[in-house]
Amino acid sequence: MTQSVQNALPGLSRVGVLGGGQLGRMMAIAGIPLGLKFIFLDPSAEACAGSLGQLLQAEFSDVDAARRLAAMVDVATFDFENVPQETAQALAQIKPLYPPSKALGSCQDRVVEKEILTGLGIRVTPYHTVSSRTDLLDGLDKLGYPAVLKTRRLGYDGKGQAVIRDQEDLERAWQQLGDQELILEAFVKFDAECSLIAVRGTGGETRYWPLTRNVHSEGILALSLAGDFDQALQSQAEGIILRLLDHFDYTGVLTLEFFVLDDELLVNEIAPRVHNSGHWTIDGAQISQFENHMRAITGMPLGGTAANCEALMFNWIGHLPARAQILSIPGVHWHDYGKAARPGRKIGHATLTAESRQELAVNARRLAAAAGGMFPCLLNTIPGMNA
Amino acid sequence: MTQSVQNALPGLSRVGVLGGGQLGRMMAIAGIPLGLKFIFLDPSAEACAGSLGQLLQAEFSDVDAARRLAAMVDVATFDFENVPQETAQALAQIKPLYPPSKALGSCQDRVVEKEILTGLGIRVTPYHTVSSRTDLLDGLDKLGYPAVLKTRRLGYDGKGQAVIRDQEDLERAWQQLGDQELILEAFVKFDAECSLIAVRGTGGETRYWPLTRNVHSEGILALSLAGDFDQALQSQAEGIILRLLDHFDYTGVLTLEFFVLDDELLVNEIAPRVHNSGHWTIDGAQISQFENHMRAITGMPLGGTAANCEALMFNWIGHLPARAQILSIPGVHWHDYGKAARPGRKIGHATLTAESRQELAVNARRLAAAAGGMFPCLLNTIPGMNA
Numbered sequence: 001m002t003q004s005v006q007n008a009l010p011g012l013s014r015v016g017v018l019g020g021g022q023l024g025r026m027m028a029i030a031g032i033p034l035g036l037k038f039i040f041l042d043p044s045a046e047a048c049a050g051s052l053g054q055l056l057q058a059e060f061s062d063v064d065a066a067r068r069l070a071a072m073v074d075v076a077t078f079d080f081e082n083v084p085q086e087t088a089q090a091l092a093q094i095k096p097l098y099p100p101s102k103a104l105g106s107c108q109d110r111v112v113e114k115e116i117l118t119g120l121g122i123r124v125t126p127y128h129t130v131s132s133r134t135d136l137l138d139g140l141d142k143l144g145y146p147a148v149l150k151t152r153r154l155g156y157d158g159k160g161q162a163v164i165r166d167q168e169d170l171e172r173a174w175q176q177l178g179d180q181e182l183i184l185e186a187f188v189k190f191d192a193e194c195s196l197i198a199v200r201g202t203g204g205e206t207r208y209w210p211l212t213r214n215v216h217s218e219g220i221l222a223l224s225l226a227g228d229f230d231q232a233l234q235s236q237a238e239g240i241i242l243r244l245l246d247h248f249d250y251t252g253v254l255t256l257e258f259f260v261l262d263d264e265l266l267v268n269e270i271a272p273r274v275h276n277s278g279h280w281t282i283d284g285a286q287i288s289q290f291e292n293h294m295r296a297i298t299g300m301p302l303g304g305t306a307a308n309c310e311a312l313m314f315n316w317i318g319h320l321p322a323r324a325q326i327l328s329i330p331g332v333h334w335h336d337y338g339k340a341a342r343p344g345r346k347i348g349h350a351t352l353t354a355e356s357r358q359e360l361a362v363n364a365r366r367l368a369a370a371a372g373g374m375f376p377c378l379l380n381t382i383p384g385m386n387a
Numbered sequence: 388m389t390q391s392v393q394n395a396l397p398g399l400s401r402v403g404v405l406g407g408g409q410l411g412r413m414m415a416i417a418g419i420p421l422g423l424k425f426i427f428l429d430p431s432a433e434a435c436a437g438s439l440g441q442l443l444q445a446e447f448s449d450v451d452a453a454r455r456l457a458a459m460v461d462v463a464t465f466d467f468e469n470v471p472q473e474t475a476q477a478l479a480q481i482k483p484l485y486p487p488s489k490a491l492g493s494c495q496d497r498v499v500e501k502e503i504l505t506g507l508g509i510r511v512t513p514y515h516t517v518s519s520r521t522d523l524l525d526g527l528d529k530l531g532y533p534a535v536l537k538t539r540r541l542g543y544d545g546k547g548q549a550v551i552r553d554q555e556d557l558e559r560a561w562q563q564l565g566d567q568e569l570i571l572e573a574f575v576k577f578d579a580e581c582s583l584i585a586v587r588g589t590g591g592e593t594r595y596w597p598l599t600r601n602v603h604s605e606g607i608l609a610l611s612l613a614g615d616f617d618q619a620l621q622s623q624a625e626g627i628i629l630r631l632l633d634h635f636d637y638t639g640v641l642t643l644e645f646f647v648l649d650d651e652l653l654v655n656e657i658a659p660r661v662h663n664s665g666h667w668t669i670d671g672a673q674i675s676q677f678e679n680h681m682r683a684i685t686g687m688p689l690g691g692t693a694a695n696c697e698a699l700m701f702n703w704i705g706h707l708p709a710r711a712q713i714l715s716i717p718g719v720h721w722h723d724y725g726k727a728a729r730p731g732r733k734i735g736h737a738t739l740t741a742e743s744r745q746e747l748a749v750n751a752r753r754l755a756a757a758a759g760g761m762f763p764c765l766l767n768t769i770p771g772m773n774a
Contacts, residue, residue: 032438032725033722035723051419300714320422333420333690336420336422338419338422
């Protein structure tokens with residue numbers, strides 16, 4: 001079989017991905033059956049997506065490598081939101097890059113992100129920009145205690161942030177983070193945390209998965225429960241994300257993380273990519289966030305985003321629980337990212353599916369008990385999931 | 388990251404697969420999230436599973452290559468049922484091979500297969516063993532016209548067989564096939580064709596997917612409709628396959644193809660592997676045949692085999708229809724095997740899912756019309772699917 005014949009097949013578009021982590025890996029698992037082939041750019045030779053395609057080992061700051069990647073593919077995307085703007089723009093000058101580098105860049109700075117949101121009339125957590133110790137004191141005067149001090153750039157999974165409850169915290173936080181550009185955010189005593197994931201195709205077709213309830217532990221997502229909110233909140237969330245899709249002239253999957261406060265949504269964060277809180281869509285929705293992201297960026301028609309069943313995702317952080325024990329619980333779908341275990345590292349997840357919320361709750365308690373650690377306690381914080 | 392740390396993870400078992408076609412490819416897509424890694428042995432450098440693991444390029448008759456494969460993996464299976472017995476046995480002497488080579492060997496000879504079935508009291512198509520022209524004439528006397536002359540070995544997808552309706556067909560069939568060991572089978576005027584897929588774990592745990600209605604075109608499977616038969620027929624089929632699972636001391640996925648005749652099942656063929664008629668389970672069942680095969684052979688607990696929804700599979704033979712047009716129909720899941728197009732070759736499939744049989748029928752007619760060729764006509768042969 002000659003290479004030219006292979007290339008003549010309609011299904012063999014090559015997708016370049018900046019980043020080769022678990023998000024890229026799950027993009028490939030979803031995209032390969034669509035006829036796509038993958039090339040990942042990642043600084044690590046161990047990048048876990050690498051075994052599902054070709055791996056171009058290079059730093060994200062290596063603009064030449066990004067140009068080489070562009071030459072090898074038909075379209076590009078990213079699985080890592082801290083790709084430098086110069087790298088993304090260099091690639092985008094050669095091949096289409098979705099989501100657009102404008103969205104990528106805007107979400108890399110928490111202050112710029114909040115300015116865009118407020119400019120669009122979207123409610124955000126009250127905040128204050130901090131470039132000096134004086135700014136920080138002014139901010140605390142304005143927002144009050146407690147508040148959260150965060151780096152404007154490069155924070156994720158609770159890294160680069162500190163809660164300030166008193167004067168002592170203030171000094172510690174300033175010592176820890178004071179050499180960077182910062183943002184001080186009010187500490188929101190939310191009723192719940194949730195996220196909305198949307199996808200838009202190159203032709204403008206837009207779809208939304210159901211709002212997902214999220215539970216964090218030490219700043220890292222631990223549990224996501226699909227479809228746990230009413231239609232009013234769903235509509236509110238869709239109205240908000242629609243403004244952002246339009247603003248960014250967006251293609252691909254976009255995620256918004258919200259705080260729910262008295263039936264109102266405050267945007268906590270924008271993620272211009274597939275998101276950990278959407279992993280349940282692989283096993284619980286008609287078409288997953290990964291497959292629809294691939295369909296969107298390659299110009300294919302989008303698939304349905306409705307939930308097929310009840311679904312609850314457990315994140316495996318730092319280590320994998322005993323696989324055989326977890327898989328003996330009915331309705332468990334196992335996802336091992338093929339990454340080495342390391343404290344605080346996301347190395348896999350499991351999605352529990354069930355026909356009814358009651359069946360879900362029963363098996364969720366078994367799963368939480370088998371997984372151990374914080375899970376039984378965290379599960380109890382979700383209404384209807386406690387014993 | 389050191390290799391030893393990687394190997395210490397519980398999820399990194401290595402699976403060897405004799406054959407690297409679409410079945411191996413779909414095993415890998417299902418097995419990779421379970422934490423498995425794959426090595427395929429295949430004579431072709433273009434084997435379409437190769438991009439999802441390591442490819443050991445060797446002939447299936449190369450016993451040394453099979454031994455090398457065995458040394459590289461923890462457990463082995465096959466995606467191709469014509470692997471020579473010597474190869475399978477050589478591998479099985481070094482590492483566990485599932486399904487057992489005994490089952491593999493028995494299913495490679497249509498006469499041996501039928502002798503095992505009748506020995507277990509299972510109804511089969513009436514047949515006559517043919518080693519000479521005299522045998523053929525005796526067989527036609529016994530079974531009458533029409534009858535089907537088949538090679539005992541190496542036939543698949545309608546290859547190596549000829550229908551004999553009259554004296555003229557007889558001469559043509561003998562000229563075409565007479566230099567091989569043959570079997571003459573009565574031509575069964577069945578009411579329907581269906582298949583049952585079962586899976587058994589190393590500990591004996593056994594599960595069954597719902598009976599699937601199959602429609603063939605020119606000897607090749609064209610359509611599979613999930614769960615299209617009543618509980619009585621399902622129980623009858625499960626009783627039959629259970630005798631075979633026990634007989635072979637089976638581990639893994641086993642498929643039986645049946646003719647339905649006056650509410651009775653006749654076994655047409657045994658396939659000791661995942662099967663084309665079970666591809667709908669990827670998108671329509673709780674756990675797919677591919678994932679449960681992987682769970683079974685690696686000793687993991689099995690997952691649920693119930694259908695989540697209505698599901699109908701369309702096989703893409705020889706060429707892929709226009710992907711964008713097909714994907715614009717609601718509920719379509721696309722599976723491109725990454726193989727070069729060639730007449731008569733299975734190069735992909737699509738599974739249509741729906742909430743109700745009525746919705747399925749409506750979208751199935753759209754899909755059949757978009758796919759063209761024989762599909763509209765074949766779809767019309769399924770009760771409830773015609774316009």
